[in-house]
Amino acid sequence: MTTRREAWPPGTPAWADITVPDLAVARAFYGPLLGWEFEVGGPEVGYYTQAYVGDRRVVGLGEPMSDDPAPPPAWCVYLATDDLAATVAAVAEAGGTEVVPAMPIMDFGSMAIVTDPAGAVFGVWESASHTGWDVVDEPGSMVWCEAMVHDQPTAVAFYRQVFGYGVEDLSAPGFTYASLSLDGHPAAGVGGYGAQAGSDAPAAWTIYFAVTDADASAARVAELGGTVVSPPTDSAFGRMTIVSGPFGEVFALIAPSGGS
Template sequence: MPVHEESFAAGTPCWADVMVDDLQGARDFYGGLFGWTFEDLPPEAGGYVMALKDGHAVAGAMARSSTDPSQVNAWTVYLASDDVDETAEQARSAGGVFFLEPMDVLQVGRIAVGADPAGAAYGLWQAREHTGADLVDEPGTLAWAESMSRDYPTSKAFYAGVFGYELQEIGDAAFSYSVATLDGERPVAGIGAIPAQAPADVRSHWMAYFAVADCAASAEQVRTLGGTVLQQPSDTRYGRVAVVAGPQGETFAVLQRAAASRD
C-alpha cells in the first residue's frame, strides 16, 4: 500500500474536496462508490469532513452554505505550495483572482482558493500537520488532475509561470493537451483545451480523477447510487476513463490505469 507521508512538491495536485448541499448524501454516495469512511473533524473546522480509505485521509467534504449563492456543488483540486501567500501573489500578477484569501486552517496548514485567468477554480495548500492525500495510486484515491480550459494558451502560460510546470504537448489537430512535469520526467498534472463542440455552459475547470479497479463497473455503480455518467468509459493512453457526476451534480472522473502506466 503506497502511503504518502511527506509533503508534496510545490505545484503537485495534493488534495481534493467536494462541496455539496447534502453532506450526508455525499457520504452515502462516495462511501458506496469508493468504500470511503468518514471522520467528523472538531467543531472549529466548520463542519469539514475527512474521507478515509483503509484509515488514510484521501479527500475532504463539506456542506455548501445556503446563504452564499456563489458556492456550487463541485470538486476542488488543491495544488501544493511551499508559501501560499507568495504563490497567491504570483498568481494575481499573472491574472488570477482569489475568492478565499490566504488563511490558516487551525494548525494543519494554510489555504487559498481562487481561479486562473481562464476561469478554472483551484486551491492552494501549504502543508503543516496535514500534507495532503495520505494514500496514493490505489483504487478510491486521487490519481490525476487536469485543468480543462476555454483559453488554452493562457492557461498554459499561467501554470508554467506560477508553478514552474514544464509542458509537453501530446495532443493532435483535434484535441490540444499538455502534460505538466516539475522535473521534465514525472507527470504531475494536465492542461487541456475544452473541445469546440462541447456545450457552451462547460466552463474552464479542474477535473479530479479517482483510481478504480474497473472503470465500467464503477460507472455502472455511479448510476446505481444515483449519479450520472457524462462520458462513457473509453480507452486512453493512460487507461480507461469515464467522466461522471454525483447525485448533486458535482463532476469528476474515474480512471482504471493501463498496466503500462503502473510500472
C-alpha cells in the same frame, strides 16, 4: 510507493475537497462507490469530513458554514506550495484572480482559492500538520488532475509562470493537451475544449479517481444516484468515464489499461 505522509512538493496536486448541501447523502454515494470510510470532525471545523482508504486520507467533504447561498458543488483541487503568500502574489502577477483570500485553517495549514486567467478555479495549500492526501494511484484515491479550458495556451503559460512546470505538448489533430511536470515527473494536465464542447462549457479542474473496473463503477454511479456523463472508453492511460455525483459535481473514474 503510493503512500506519502510528508508535504507534497510545490505545484503537486495535494488535496481536494467539496462543499455539499448534505453530507449524509454524499457519504452514502462516495462510500460504496470508492470504498471510502469517513472521519467526521466536530463543530469547530464545520463538521468537515475526511474520507479515508484504510488509514490514509484521500479527500475532504463539508457543508456550507453560513446561511449565504453556496455555489454549485464542485470538487476543488489544491496545488501544494511552501509559501502561500508568494504563490498568491504570483497568481495575480500571472493574470489570475484571488477568490478566497489566504487564511490559516487551525493548525492544519493555510489555503487560498484562486482562478487562472482562463477561468478555472483551484486551491493552493501550504501544509502544517495536514500534509494533504496520504495515498495516490490506488483504487479510491486520486490518480490524475487536469484543467479543461477554452484558452489552453493562456492557461498553460499561467501555470508554468506560477509553479515553474515543465510543459510537454501532447496535442493531436482535434485534441489540445499539455502535461505539466515537476523535475521530469508528470504532475497535472491542461487541455483545451474542442468545438463539440460548446462555448458554455465551464473552465474547470477535474479530479480522476482510480477504480479497478470502469464499467462496473459507472453502473454503480447510476445505482447510487449519480449520472454517467461520458460512458467508459479506452484511452492510452486506461479505461475512463466522466460522471457526476448526487449534487451534479463532475469527476472522472479510471481503471488501469488491460482492465475493464
